[in-house]
Amino acid sequence: MVMTIPNILSFLRILSLPFLFYLMRDGYPAAALCVLIGSWLTDLLDGLIARTFNQVSRLGSYLDPVADKIVTASMFIFLTLFDRVPLWLTAVVVGRDIVLFGGLLVVFMPQKFPVASPSYLGKFTTFFQALLLLVVMSDRVPALKGHLTMLYPVVLSATAVLTLLSLVQYVFRGIGMLNRGIAADK
Numbered sequence: 001m002v003m004t005i006p007n008i009l010s011f012l013r014i015l016s017l018p019f020l021f022y023l024m025r026d027g028y029p030a031a032a033l034c035v036l037i038g039s040w041l042t043d044l045l046d047g048l049i050a051r052t053f054n055q056v057s058r059l060g061s062y063l064d065p066v067a068d069k070i071v072t073a074s075m076f077i078f079l080t081l082f083d084r085v086p087l088w089l090t091a092v093v094v095g096r097d098i099v100l101f102g103g104l105l106v107v108f109m110p111q112k113f114p115v116a117s118p119s120y121l122g123k124f125t126t127f128f129q130a131l132l133l134l135v136v137m138s139d140r141v142p143a144l145k146g147h148l149t150m151l152y153p154v155v156l157s158a159t160a161v162l163t164l165l166s167l168v169q170y171v172f173r174g175i176g177m178l179n180r181g182i183a184a185d186k
Contacts, residue, residue: 004055006046010067013039017074024078029140036137039071040130065118068126069097075133084136089160093129096167103174121169125162132159 016039023032046064050056073094079085118126132155138144139152 004050004057004060005053006050006055007057007060007063009042009046009049010060010063013042013067014070017071020075021078024082024137029137030143033134033137033141033144036075036133043068069101072126072129072133073097076129079133079136085132086156089156092160092163096163099167100170103170106174106178119166119169119173121162121166125159125166128155128159128162131155 016035020032020035020039023029023035043064046060050060076085076090076093080087080090132152135148135151135155138148139146
């Protein structure tokens with residue numbers, strides 16, 4: 001296992017969660033928002049460093065998206081527990097990730113886990129999920145309170161629709177991969 005700087009940054013994203021939860025729970029919304037934004041910046045930075053300095057690794061190709069999913073799902077669950085995000089949306093977001101992970105295991109297990117690339121719809125979905133978290137969390141920061149609130153209904157709806165559409169796209173993509181794999185075996 002090669003521990004590159006991008007891999008360390010991905011691990012730091014996951015390790016930031018307890019601090020983020022503590023800050024949110026104990027009433028430090030500005031600090032929590034800064035930690036979340038810092039987490040997102042490490043996501044951008046790890047990809048940039050990996051490509052620029054040729055530190056792309058097999059571990060990183062799995063760790064980066066897993067870290068993203070863990071942080072996003074954890075934030076949705078945590079914000080739902082505090083009645084900031086509706087339960088149905090958290091179920092859609094987390095359910096999609098569970099289905100995608102299960103699908104990856106089914107499709108790629110026989111192939112010893114090749115890297116699956118995200119679609120543009122998947123990336124757009126991730127952006128809207130992050131935007132929704134930003135809108136929700138910013139409303140607890142006194143200096144930002146109310147500034148992004150008007151975006152909430154639109155971003156919430158867009159997040160739900162995009163999450164469902166990307167799930168459908170990935171399911172069809174996985175079915176196509178399975179069919180090609182089955183056809184290749186015959």
